[in-house]
Amino acid sequence: xxxxxxxxxxxxxQRGTSLTIQCQxxxxxxxxxxxxxxxxxxxxxxxxxxxxxxxxxxxxxxIDKFPxxxxxxxxxxxxxxxxxxxxxxxxxxxxxxxxxxxxxxGQGTRLTVV
Amino acid sequence: GQSxxxxxxxxxxxxxxxxxxxxYQTSGFYGLSxxxxxxxxxxxxxxxxxxxxxxxxxxxxxxxxxxxxxxYLLLQELQMKDSASYFCAVRPIYNFNKFYFGSGTKLNVKx
Numbered sequence: 001x002x003x004x005x006x007x008x009x010x011x012x013x014q015r016g017t018s019l020t021i022q023c024q025x026x027x028x029x030x031x032x033x034x035x036x037x038x039x040x041x042x043x044x045x046x047x048x049x050x051x052x053x054x055x056x057x058x059x060x061x062x063i064d065k066f067p068x069x070x071x072x073x074x075x076x077x078x079x080x081x082x083x084x085x086x087x088x089x090x091x092x093x094x095x096x097x098x099x100x101x102x103x104x105x106g107q108g109t110r111l112t113v114v
Numbered sequence: 115g116q117s118x119x120x121x122x123x124x125x126x127x128x129x130x131x132x133x134x135x136x137x138y139q140t141s142g143f144y145g146l147s148x149x150x151x152x153x154x155x156x157x158x159x160x161x162x163x164x165x166x167x168x169x170x171x172x173x174x175x176x177x178x179x180x181x182x183x184x185x186y187l188l189l190q191e192l193q194m195k196d197s198a199s200y201f202c203a204v205r206p207i208y209n210f211n212k213f214y215f216g217s218g219t220k221l222n223v224k225x
Contacts, residue, residue, distance in 0.1 A: 043215040101205075103203075
């Protein structure tokens with residue numbers, strides 16, 4: 001299993017500013033994933049973050065808007081840049097532990113942009 | 115690509131049995147998983163079907179039929195605490211390390 005600490009748990013931000021979300025895992029993992037979940041909706045994969053290489057982004061998401069860092073095997077950050085109210089959502093980081101078929105999630109960051 | 119469809123909402127009473135369906139269109143995947151998410155909480159793993167058939171884990175069972183592009187989660191002896199959203203998810207063959215989630219089903223359990 002894996003325990004993930006994500007922070008902040010929530011924030012209210014002004015449009016045009018940026019917010020960096022941190023994700024810390026209690027074990028070394030190869031890949032970390034970032035999802036967005038709008039209220040009452042499903043989880044949409046933003047990008048996959050490998051240590052030592054650039055993140056791989058899904059269609060509709062770009063690095064300039066959602067830059068990701070992955071400095072080591074237990075930590076990653078997602079920045080939501082130049083925010084607008086449309087970015088209001090829950091952002092979740094996730095990992096898969098070893099050969100497990102199970103994904104583990106952080107508690108999420110509830111972002112409101114005003 | 116991946117497309118996993120679920121009913122948006124299901125309501126049932128305590129003690130009943132409910133089935134949440136997941137129909138999918140995908141170019142190929144390793145298995146079908148189910149996750150539970152309470153309001154304000156993180157998704158948590160419930161069950162995984164790597165092969166066709168039924169997997170049972172306590173009150174929860176999950177079923178997969180690849181020939182029918184269909185799976186379901188069966189919840190028995192419903193409890194109020196089962197009120198949550200439920201998501202099916204797949205890991206595509208072209209990229210084993212990713213999970214793609216279904217549209218989600220909100221389950222309301224009433225007394």
